[in-house]
Amino acid sequence: MNNRRHFLVKSASALTMTFIVPSLLSSNAQAKKPLDQKVTDKKSWGMHIDVDKCADGCTACVDACNEENGLTGFGRPETDSQWIRKIKIKDKTTEKITTMPMLCQHCENPPCCDVCPTGASFRRVDGIVMVNQHTCIGCRYCMMACPFKARSFVHETLSTQNTNAPRGKGCVESCNLCVNRIDHGSETTACEDACIKAGHNAITFGDLKDSNSKVRLAIESNSPRRLRDDLNLKQKVFYSNI
Amino acid sequence: MLRLLIISSLIFVCMASLQPSNAHDGNPHISPGKSKADSQEACVEPTDVMRKEHYLFLLHQRDETVVNGIRTKNHSLANCIDCHVSYDEKGKAIPINAEGQFCQDCHVKTATNITCFSCHAAEPRYPNHEKTISKDELKEISKIAKRIKDE
Amino acid sequence: MSDYTLNKLKAPRLLYWGIFLFLGFLILIGLASSAYMEHEGHYVTGMNNQIVWGLPHIFAVTLIVIASGVLNIASMSSAFNKKLYKPLAPLSALFAIAFLIAGLIILVLDLGRPDRLIVAMTTYNFKSIFAWNIFLYSGFFVILAVYIWSMLDFNVNRFSSLVGKIAFGWRIILTTGTGSIFGFLVAREAYSTAVLAPLFIVMSLLYGTAVFYLLLRVISRLQSIDIPDEITKNIRRLMIIFLLANIYFLILYHITNLYISKQIAVESFILLNGGGYTTMFWLGQVGLGLVIPLLYEMTNDEGRSFGLTITSLMVLVGGFFAVAVIIIGGQAFPLNIFPDHIILESSFYDNVIHSYTPSIFEFGLGVGGTSLALIIILILITNLKFIPVKK
Numbered sequence: 001m002n003n004r005r006h007f008l009v010k011s012a013s014a015l016t017m018t019f020i021v022p023s024l025l026s027s028n029a030q031a032k033k034p035l036d037q038k039v040t041d042k043k044s045w046g047m048h049i050d051v052d053k054c055a056d057g058c059t060a061c062v063d064a065c066n067e068e069n070g071l072t073g074f075g076r077p078e079t080d081s082q083w084i085r086k087i088k089i090k091d092k093t094t095e096k097i098t099t100m101p102m103l104c105q106h107c108e109n110p111p112c113c114d115v116c117p118t119g120a121s122f123r124r125v126d127g128i129v130m131v132n133q134h135t136c137i138g139c140r141y142c143m144m145a146c147p148f149k150a151r152s153f154v155h156e157t158l159s160t161q162n163t164n165a166p167r168g169k170g171c172v173e174s175c176n177l178c179v180n181r182i183d184h185g186s187e188t189t190a191c192e193d194a195c196i197k198a199g200h201n202a203i204t205f206g207d208l209k210d211s212n213s214k215v216r217l218a219i220e221s222n223s224p225r226r227l228r229d230d231l232n233l234k235q236k237v238f239y240s241n242i
Numbered sequence: 243m244l245r246l247l248i249i250s251s252l253i254f255v256c257m258a259s260l261q262p263s264n265a266h267d268g269n270p271h272i273s274p275g276k277s278k279a280d281s282q283e284a285c286v287e288p289t290d291v292m293r294k295e296h297y298l299f300l301l302h303q304r305d306e307t308v309v310n311g312i313r314t315k316n317h318s319l320a321n322c323i324d325c326h327v328s329y330d331e332k333g334k335a336i337p338i339n340a341e342g343q344f345c346q347d348c349h350v351k352t353a354t355n356i357t358c359f360s361c362h363a364a365e366p367r368y369p370n371h372e373k374t375i376s377k378d379e380l381k382e383i384s385k386i387a388k389r390i391k392d393e
Numbered sequence: 394m395s396d397y398t399l400n401k402l403k404a405p406r407l408l409y410w411g412i413f414l415f416l417g418f419l420i421l422i423g424l425a426s427s428a429y430m431e432h433e434g435h436y437v438t439g440m441n442n443q444i445v446w447g448l449p450h451i452f453a454v455t456l457i458v459i460a461s462g463v464l465n466i467a468s469m470s471s472a473f474n475k476k477l478y479k480p481l482a483p484l485s486a487l488f489a490i491a492f493l494i495a496g497l498i499i500l501v502l503d504l505g506r507p508d509r510l511i512v513a514m515t516t517y518n519f520k521s522i523f524a525w526n527i528f529l530y531s532g533f534f535v536i537l538a539v540y541i542w543s544m545l546d547f548n549v550n551r552f553s554s555l556v557g558k559i560a561f562g563w564r565i566i567l568t569t570g571t572g573s574i575f576g577f578l579v580a581r582e583a584y585s586t587a588v589l590a591p592l593f594i595v596m597s598l599l600y601g602t603a604v605f606y607l608l609l610r611v612i613s614r615l616q617s618i619d620i621p622d623e624i625t626k627n628i629r630r631l632m633i634i635f636l637l638a639n640i641y642f643l644i645l646y647h648i649t650n651l652y653i654s655k656q657i658a659v660e661s662f663i664l665l666n667g668g669g670y671t672t673m674f675w676l677g678q679v680g681l682g683l684v685i686p687l688l689y690e691m692t693n694d695e696g697r698s699f700g701l702t703i704t705s706l707m708v709l710v711g712g713f714f715a716v717a718v719i720i721i722g723g724q725a726f727p728l729n730i731f732p733d734h735i736i737l738e739s740s741f742y743d744n745v746i747h748s749y750t751p752s753i754f755e756f757g758l759g760v761g762g763t764s765l766a767l768i769i770i771l772i773l774i775t776n777l778k779f780i781p782v783k784k
Contacts, residue, residue, distance in 0.1 A: 005249060039311030062740075068369045077740065078441040085741045089734040097737065102730075111579055117527065119518035124311065132308045133361055137513045138505015140445040141523055147580035149728055149741060152442050153505060156434035161363040163320050168361030169434045170505030183311050190369075227730060231579055242731075357508070 033183065041125045045177055046208035046236040047189075048218040051100040053202035059086055061101050061203060064194030068178060070162030081152035081167075083175040084191055089242075098242065101191065101203065104129060104150035104175040105227065108234035112142035112151065121172070127208075127236050130176040138170040147228055150174045177205070208236065277328045277344070286316050293348075300358075319362055327365050335365035397480050399545070399778040402771075404615040409775065416768040423761010426754040427502040435505065438755050443747035444724045449503040452759030454571065455600070455716050456496030456766060457530075458593060461568045462601015464489040464560065467540070471557020477627060480781030483544045485605060486560075487773055490537050492604075495766035497530060499758055522573045529567045536560050568594045575719065582659040583723035588649070592642040599635040600712045602628060603705035608770065610702050612780060626696035632704060636687040643683070659726045662746075663718065670722040673714045682711015721749055 033039060065071065065084045073080040084103040090096070106129045112121045113129065120135035121142045131142075131151075143151045151174045158168055164180040167173050178189040188196075188205060195203040206215035218224075224238035279285070285292050287299070303317040315321040326344040328336045339345050339359040349356055430438055440447040467482035467489075469475040478485075501507050514531075517524040540560050543553040572593030575584040606628050613620050647664070650656040663674055686704040693700045725747045730736075736744035774780060 033311070036312060036314045070363075070367070070369070074436070076436060078443065078742070079436045080442075082442075082741050085739060085743075087736060087741075087743060088738040089731055089736050091734055093733070102739075102741075102743075113518075114520045115523060115577070116518055117521045117523035118513055118516045119521075122309070124309070126311075130308075134304055134308065135509075135512055135516055136506065137509040139513075139523065140505070141521070141574075143442070143445045144724070145578050145580055147728060148730055149442075149743065153435065153445065155436035155441070157360070159364075160367070161361065162367050162369055163323070163363045164368060166361040166363070170431075171361070172505070179311070180313070183313050228732075242734075 033185075035183070039124060039126050039183070041127075042209065044127045044208040044236070045106070045182065046127065046206065046215050046219075046238070047106075047177070047192075048204045048215050048222070048224055048238045048240065049100060050202050050204075050218070050222060050240045051098045052241040053200050054086075054098070054100050055198075055200050055202075056088070056099045058198060058200065060194040060198040060200075061191035062086060064190040065175070068162075068181070068190035069165040070160065070167070072158075072160060074156060076155075079153075079155040081154060081173060083152065083173070100239065100242070102148065102150075103191075103237065104146075105148055105233070105235035105237045106175075106177065108236070109232065111145040111147065111233070115141045115145040117141065124179075128177045128179050128182075129174075130179060131172055131174065133166065133168065133171045133173070136171040138172065140172060142172055146174075147231060147233070278325045279344075282325065286321075319358065320366075323362070323364070324366050337364035339364045396784045397781045398784055399480075399483065400780050400782045401776060401778050402612065402616060402774045402780050404775065408615065409771070412771060413768065416764040416771065419764035420761050420768065422757045423502075423759075423764065426757030426761065427507075430503070430754050430758070431507060437752060439749055439751045440755070443742050444721060444749040446720055446724065447749060448751040448755035449499050449758050449762075451713065451717050451720055452762055453496045453499040453503075454720065455713055456492050456499070456762065457571055458568065458597045458712075458716070459600045459604050460489045460492035460496060461564050461571070462597035462599065463492060463605050464537075464564055465598055465601050466605055467544075468557060468561040468564065471540075471544075471554050472561040474554075477623060481609075481624075482557075483541055484774070484779045484781070486537050486541045486544070487779055488605065488608060488770060490534065491766045491769040491773070493530060493533060493537075494769060495762045498765060499762035502758060502762075503755075522570055522577055526567075526570045526574065529563070529570050533560075533563055533567055536563055564597075565594060568597045575723065580728060581723050581726070582650075582656050582729065583663070583719070583726060586646065586649075588642060588646050589719075592639075592646060595635060595638040595642055596712065596715065599632070599639050599708060602631050602635060603708040603712075606632075606701060607705045607709070610698070612774070616780065618782065620698065622696065625698045625701060629690055629693065629696045629701055632701070632708070633687065633690050636683055636690070636708075640683055640687070643679075655729070655732070658729070659723075662726050663722055667722060667725070667746075670718055670725060674718045674722070677714025678711050678718055680711070681707050682715055683708075686711075725749065 033043075062082075062084055066073075069083060071081050071083065084101050086099055087102045088097065088099045091098075106123075106127060108123070108127070110121070110123055110129050113119075113123055116122075117139060118135045118137055120132045120137070121129070122132060123129045138153070140153055143149075143153060151172050153172050154167060154169050156169060161167055178186070181190070189203075192203040192205045195201060204215045204218040206213035208215060208219075210216065218240075219238055222240035224240040225242070226233075226235045226238060227242075287295075292299075299317040300319055300322075303312075304319070306312040307318070323338050327338045328343060330336055336343055337359075339356070341350075345356060345358075438447065464485055466478050466485035470478040470482045501510055504510075504513075513527060517527075519525065536556070536559060540553070540556045543549050543556045569590040572590040576586055576589035578584040606625075609620055609624075647660060650660045663670055665671060667674075686707050689700060690704055693704075727736075727743055727745065727747065730743065738744065
C-alpha cells in the first residue's frame with residue numbers, strides 16, 4: 001500500500017516536470033529546427049541590406065544588438081565591443097552620401113577562421129561565422145585578419161551578461177546573426193526587427209536556400225553586391241545601392 | 243476516500259511549498275534564499291551521478307550547443323542556473339556564483355575554481371523582447387515584398 | 394682556434410650577483426605587469442580594437458627573430474663547416490634557447506586568456522600559420538637540446554653536423570612561419586605579401602649576429618678575456634653581407650608596393666605622411682638600423698671591435714623600430730573596405746589613422762621578457778661549461 005502511494009506521488013511529479021514545466025519555459029515551441037538535432041546545411045543564413053533605406057542618424061540596429069546581446073559600453077569607445085556599427089560613406093565619383101550598418105559579413109571563406117590557431121573561430125554548417133568562446137585563447141589574430149574589422153575583443157571583466165549571449169574578458173567576439181535566437185525558432189535577427197519596427201526595412205535576414213524567403217526576395221528584386229568582392233570571400237551579407 | 247484526500251493534500255503541500263525545504267535527496271539546503279530546485283523532486287540526473295560528473299555533462303553539452311546548435315534544456319548550463327539560482331525576499335536573483343550559493347558551496351570545499359561565470363550570466367537575464375515584431379506582422383511584410391517582386 | 398676547452402663563466406662574484414638581482418628585478422616587474430593586465434583586462438593597456446597587437450608583440454617578434462638568427466653562428470660551423478665558429482657553436486645554441494623562451498613567454502602572457510595555453514597546445518587548426526608556429530617553436534627547443542648534446546657529448550659528436558643541418562633547415566622554416574604570420578593576411582595592405590618571409594629571414598640573420606657579438610663582448614668583459622681578432626673581422630664581414638641583404642629585401646618590398654596602385658596609399662603613409670611611423674621608418678629602421686651601420690663597417694677595415702659593438706647596438710635599435718613599423722604601422726592604417734568611397738563617419742574608427750600609445754605595463758612585460766632571456770643565459774653559462782677558452 002505504502003509503496004504504491006509513494007510510486008504515485010513520484011510519477012505524478014516526474015510527469016509534471018517532463019511535460020508541463022518545459023512548455024511553460026519555452027513559449028516559442030514551434031522551432032524550425034528541433035532543439036535536439038544538429039544544425040545542418042539545409043539552411044544557409046544570409047542578410048540583405050538596402051543602404052538607400054538606411055536612415056542617417058538612426059541607430060536602431062545598433063541599439064537592438066546591444067540590448068539583445070548584453071553589450072554594455074564602458075565609456076571607452078576605443079575598446080568597447082561593437083558587433084554592428086553605422087558608417088557614413090561618400091562615393092568618390094558621384095559624391096552621393098549614404099549611411100549603412102556594418103557587421104560581420106559571414107564569409108564562406110572566412111580569413112578569421114583560416115588564421116585561428118585553435119579553431120575557435122569557425123563557420124557553422126548553416127553559414128554562421130562565430131567564435132567558440134570555450135576554445136578562444138584571446139590571441140586576436142582573427143582581428144588582424146578580418147578585412148571588415150568585424151571582431152571586437154573584450155577588454156574588461158564583465159558581470160551583467162545576458163543568459164542568451166555568454167561573453168567574457170579575454171575572448172574575441174562578433175555578430176553571430178543572433179544564433180541563439182535563430183536556433184530557438186525566431187525568424188528575425190534583433191537588428192532586422194528593430195529596423196522594421198523603426199519603419200525603414202533596410203535589413204532583411206533569412207534562409208538563402210529558401211526561394212520564398214524574404215531575403216531571397218530582397219536579393220532578387222535588387223542588384224546587390226558584396227563588399228570587397230575582389231577578395232573572393234563569398235560573404236553571406238549583401239548590400240544594394242552602394 | 244479519506245486516504246485519497248490526505249494523499250492529494252500532501253502532494254499539493256509538497257508542490258506548492260514556499261518554505262526553503264530540504265533538497266531532493268533529503269539533505270538540508272545551505273544556500274540562503276529560495277530556488278526552483280527546492281521544489282523539485284530530482285535533478286536531471288541522479289544526485290550522486292551529478293555530483294561526480296556534472297562537469298562532464300557540461301563539457302560535452304557546450305560543444306554540442308556551440309558547434310552543432312543543439313539547445314536542449316537537459317544538460318544546458320542556462321537551465322541549471324535557471325533552476326538552481328536563489329531568489330532573495332524581494333524576489334531578486336542572487337548570482338549563483340556568490341559566496342554561499344549553489345556552486346560555491348561545493349567548489350570552495352573541494353578547492354576547485356570554476357571560470358564559467360567569467361562569461362556566462364550568473365543569474366537568468368534575458369533581453370527585453372517586448373519590442374519583438376510579431377509573426378503576423380512579419381507575414382504581412384513578406385506578402386508585400388512578394389507582391390512588389392511579382393509586379 | 395683549434396686548441397680550446399669549454400669552461401664555466403668566471404665572473405667576479407659581486408658583478409654576477411649585481412647583474413642577477415637587476416635582471417631579476419626587471420623580471421618581477423614584467424610578471425607584475427602581466428598579472429595586472431590579465432586581472433584587469435586589456436583596457437589598461439594601449440592596445441584596443443583598432444591596434445590589437447602592440448608593444449609586447451614588437452618585443453616578442455624581435456626576440457623570436459633574434460633567437461632564430463643567433464643560431465646562425467652554430468649553423469655556419471655545423472651546416473657550412475666553418476671551423477672558425479666551432480668553439481662558439483654550443484654558446485650560440487644556448488642563446489637561441491634563451492631568446493626563444495623569452496619571446497614565447499611574452500606572447501603567452503599577453504594572451505587574452507593565458508590560462509588556456511593548454512588548449513592552444515592541444516587543439517590545432519592546421520590552416521593557421523599560428524598553429525604551425527606553436528609546433529615549430531616547441532620542436533625547435535627539442536632540436537636545440539639534441540644539437541647541444543651532439544656538440545658537447547663526445548660519444549655522439551659525429552652526429553652534430555647532421556643535427557646542425559636539421560636545425561638550420563628548421564630555423565629557415567620557423568622564421569618563414571614568423572614572417573608569414575603577417576604575410577598571409579589578406580586584410581591589410583601593408584601585409585599580404587610573400588616577400589615578408591625572406592625579409593624576416595634576413596632580419597633574423599642581421600639581428601642574431603649583432604646580438605651574438607654584443608653578448609660575446611659582455612662575456613669577454615666579465616671574464617677579462619679577449620675575443621680573437623679573426624672572429625671580430627669575420628663577424629664584421631657577416632654584418633656587411635646581412636645589412637646589404639636587408640636593404641635589398643626592404644627596397645624590393647617597398648618598390649613593388651609602390652608599383653601596385655592599391656598599395657600606394659599605405660606606402661605613402663609609411664614613407665611620407667605617417668608622422669611617427671614615418672620617422673621610425675626613416676630614422677630608426679633605415680638610418681640607424683641599416684645605412685649608418687653599413688657605411689661605418691665598410692670603412693672599418695681594421696675591424697675595430699669597439700666600432701663593431703656600436704654598430705651592433707645601432708642595428709638592434711633599428712631592428713626594434715623595423716618590427717614596430719611592420720606591426721603597429723601596418724595596423725594603424727585603416728582598412729580599405731570601400732575602395733570607391735571615402736568613409737566620412739564611423740563609431741569604430743574606420744575613417745581615421747588609428748592611434749596607439751603604449752602603456753607602462755606593456756613596456757614592463759617586454760623588458761621583463763628580455764631580462765628573462767638574459768638571466769637564463771647568465772645562469773647557464775655560469776653553471777655549465779659553454780665558454781671557449783684557449784688551453
